[in-house]
Amino acid sequence: MLNELLFKFASWLDTFQSSTDLHESLYMYAWVETTHVLTLMLFLGMLLVIDLRLLGVAFKEVPASTIVERLDKPMMLGFIIMVISGLLLYYAIPVRSTQSIWFRIKVILLISAGINALLIRNMTRSSDMSWDNDPVPPKRIRVGAALSISLWLCVIGVGRSMAYDWWDCKKELPYFMYWAAGCVEEMAAFVE
Amino acid sequence: MDLVFIFEWLDTSLLAEFSKSSSGIFALVQTVHIASMVVLGGMIMLGDLRMMNMVLTKVPSAIIIENTKKWIYLALVFIILSGIYEASAIAMKLAHNSFFFAKMAGLAMGIAFILSIRSAVYARAPGAAAQQEAGSGTQQQPETVSPMVVKLVAFTSLLIWFSVASAGRWIGFS
Numbered sequence: 001m002l003n004e005l006l007f008k009f010a011s012w013l014d015t016f017q018s019s020t021d022l023h024e025s026l027y028m029y030a031w032v033e034t035t036h037v038l039t040l041m042l043f044l045g046m047l048l049v050i051d052l053r054l055l056g057v058a059f060k061e062v063p064a065s066t067i068v069e070r071l072d073k074p075m076m077l078g079f080i081i082m083v084i085s086g087l088l089l090y091y092a093i094p095v096r097s098t099q100s101i102w103f104r105i106k107v108i109l110l111i112s113a114g115i116n117a118l119l120i121r122n123m124t125r126s127s128d129m130s131w132d133n134d135p136v137p138p139k140r141i142r143v144g145a146a147l148s149i150s151l152w153l154c155v156i157g158v159g160r161s162m163a164y165d166w167w168d169c170k171k172e173l174p175y176f177m178y179w180a181a182g183c184v185e186e187m188a189a190f191v192e
Numbered sequence: 193m194d195l196v197f198i199f200e201w202l203d204t205s206l207l208a209e210f211s212k213s214s215s216g217i218f219a220l221v222q223t224v225h226i227a228s229m230v231v232l233g234g235m236i237m238l239g240d241l242r243m244m245n246m247v248l249t250k251v252p253s254a255i256i257i258e259n260t261k262k263w264i265y266l267a268l269v270f271i272i273l274s275g276i277y278e279a280s281a282i283a284m285k286l287a288h289n290s291f292f293f294a295k296m297a298g299l300a301m302g303i304a305f306i307l308s309i310r311s312a313v314y315a316r317a318p319g320a321a322a323q324q325e326a327g328s329g330t331q332q333q334p335e336t337v338s339p340m341v342v343k344l345v346a347f348t349s350l351l352i353w354f355s356v357a358s359a360g361r362w363i364g365f366s
Contacts (some may be wrong), residue, residue: 033361037357038354041229059259070251156230157219164215166215
């Protein structure tokens with residue numbers, strides 16, 4: 001059901017001339033992807049600094065709250081541009097992206113990383129921050145930071161894997177893989 | 193100077209034989225390359241933006257620069273090692289790719305810049321020099337450079353590394 005809906009949505013996006021134009025443009029697609037990579041560097045770079053401080057492995061002399069609060073703006077700026085450029089990349093190739101197992105895993109990982117970030121934020125806000133000047137923060141904060149780095153590392157890996165056609169719908173795959181990737185036509189053919 | 197012979201040698205090396213045989217490992221190495229780029233970019237940006245008085249202005253710049261240093265070197269080692277592995281798989285394609293040569297020139301320039309001008313100027317930035325003097329306990333007046341020069345160096349550093357990252361992305365499009 002969800003697979004059909006997503007496929008219909010992607011097919012609808014694919015009917016727009018601007019989607020095709022963006023995908024086939026000589027320079028625009030490359031520039032959007034370059035922007036995506038550069039803002040990934042800004043967003044994840046700043047997030048890494050925050051996570052390393054919360055892990056207690058770098059910037060130990062600086063209060064954790066200072067790092068978190070002061071790097072929030074450049075990090076969010078990178079995040080917003082990264083999301084916009086990411087949406088444009090999806091818009092340029094909607095059907096293949098929707099039917100990519102890697103893209104689906106990436107979305108799940110992004111949601112998980114977002115939830116983890118909110119949990120860390122809530123944990124730091126609800127605590128009395130008595131550990132603010134401690135070189136090594138409490139264990140629960142460190143676990144959150146380690147999870148954050150791990151999740152984003154997986155996002156990079158999965159995002160990179162989207163370029164490969166290992167499990168594309170056109171390939172002969174087990175039914176489960178067709179379902180997981182949302183290959184609705186191949187699923188129908190499989191049942192027949 | 194014709195450098196094709198280097199690519200020919202790399203293309204026939206044992207490393208190339210291995211890198212061409214597994215796309216899974218190649219994707220994994222690409223992930224390491226991008227992750228290292230994020231570490232390098234993040235640390236460079238933090239240092240440069242601090243020197244431009246745009247972030248963490250209340251934290252002494254010397255602390256920021258000192259903390260970023262080892263991460264920058266570590267990231268550079270991983271970038272170069274993973275980059276050599278990636279290049280071995282497509283050596284002959286890279287031999288005629290102008291963006292690859294642009295990236296290599298930028299990378300060499302970036303490393304030379306970090307080791308020379310950037311570190312020398314940042315160590316002599318007004319705040320950093322004063323802190324070094326306090327740390328060493330000497331009475332000698334530290335030699336400082338103008339804040340404008342510091343900002344110019346920070347901007348140049350950002351420009352170099354953003355160019356390297358962009359050129360790297362464009363290798364795949366050419």
